[in-house]
Amino acid sequence: MTHAPPAYVGRFAPSPTGPLHFGSLIAAAGSFLEARGHGGRWLLRIEDVDAPRCVPGAAAAILRTLERFGFEWDGEVLWQSHRHAAYDAALARLDALGALFPCACSRRELADSALARDGSRVYPGTCRNGLAAGRSARAWRVRVRGAVDFVDAVQGPQHEDLEGEVGDFIVRRADGLYAYQLAVVVDDADSGVTDVVRGADLLDSSARQCYLQDLLGLPRPRYAHLPVATNAAGEKLSKQTLATAVDTLPAAAALVAALRFLGQNPPTALAHATLDEVWQWARAHWTLAAVPRVRQQPARDILPDPGSTS
Template sequence: MTAIHSPLSSSMYVGRFAPSPTGPLHFGSLIAALGSCLEARRQKGRWIVRMEDVDAPRTISGAADIILRQLEAFGFEWDGPVLYQSTRLNRYREVLEDLIARGYAYPCACTRAEMADAPFARDGSRRYAGTCRNGLPSGREPRAWRLRTEPGDISFVDAIQGACHEDVFADTGDFVLLRADGQFAYQLAVVVDDAAQGVTHVVRGADLLDSTARQIYLQRLLGYPALHYAHLPVAVNKQNEKLSKQTKADALDVRLPAPALRAALSFLGQRPPVDLVTASLREIWDWASEHWDMAHVTRLRTIQL
């Protein structure tokens, strides 16, 4: 495992790369890792790696180790040990119980089938109508736990995408914290862990932009510090599908890291010079570290390969 260590101060920039170990990294993953790492280094901050393996049914055995080996082969270095969300379940439970005790979370009996006709939220999920908000319907058993939201604008300025606004209550409704299958939801785990690890800046793919308002809403309820966000364009295939295991995206080839790294820099608008075509991996990293400028990243949310 490649790890470097540096002291942490309360004012230091802390960025992170947090893949889900559902398979090996692909080019889209490389874009997110590279952008977040280079921005952290430019800010002379720390860059940490977290394995978001909280969704046990989707986690593939051995995938986390493969991801770390891929990162090492591509020249990435991270600060401190890797955090695995699967070791944090007790902490998520504590936070959920606190929200329940304060009246912010409630049990829900609704099934996906019962929500199939609900309007879509901006991220493609179904808006929850609040069926169980004031108590479970007669004869129904709780399946999941939801966060009670209230109307109000959540505003933030994304370093790439610009000013963003969302009323979580109107757009998404009360969202899930603990799923019906007993798995903690991504929204809860990511908020709790960003706070626990002292993350200050989140640089990630624009596919997660529509989750940000929910995360800010939850941060505020929990009294966590506000974070800074930057959402990079997402690579999509010719069918405009995000590169992923589901869309059969090719895994990064650890035998040929330099061409993929150059391609990722170009994707992020950094314009690597022609002479980097024959450069070593170390030379590419040296150039990228010296010339990285987030201002060159396009505001487009997707780019077709």
């Protein structure tokens, strides 16, 4: 008996560390249009597991901005801060598999170790075979072996020697919080996510996530990593680089700019259309094949004027 593949389930997962910027809009639009283009569901997850970095009120502002831009998600919003029991269970599973070990190393010690070697940031395996006398666990790491291969729908075939290029990585931090890598893997699996469409700044995380999925016996989603928008200095648009909040931009024109950035070639006249008209065109013409196969590209020449009313 043959079984039909699972229905397409995509997601957008912003972190509430500040307002959405143009780079966020690109990721949201790409993931939304790819999901709808497959007749699939599009979920929204607020990645607030890293509580110290979250800004009060940012999550609510993100939801308002998405609504202002006409995004419609399926089901309830998932909050990572409500998911600690699921992460506990995954950590216990990794421990039962013998894949975990406690690590006593501080960031300073690891930095000093890297300088003493060849400058490599690969975890040197200091605590892999047990803690030194008098040391106590700070974090928990996953024991890594081998390499990971997968094919990205935009960036093409990917290969990472996890053991040689990353080393044993943290899944529970010294402050007791769960690392992004574990949280996102558990959340995607529990939500039935089949396809992850996001910025290429997260491409390097994918191999670690695939490794955890394989260890935990979870299905690997398909991946598509979109180009990351940069400023005039070549820096990724972010809160740290003082990126303009997308909520200050005219919604229809900003969405057209995002479509242009993603290689969709919207007609010039669409810049003066209503938001509903832009979405109608986008859903009718979206194709992932047109997205540029680069990891980053400048956005400065396509962003609309914040003072524009179009």
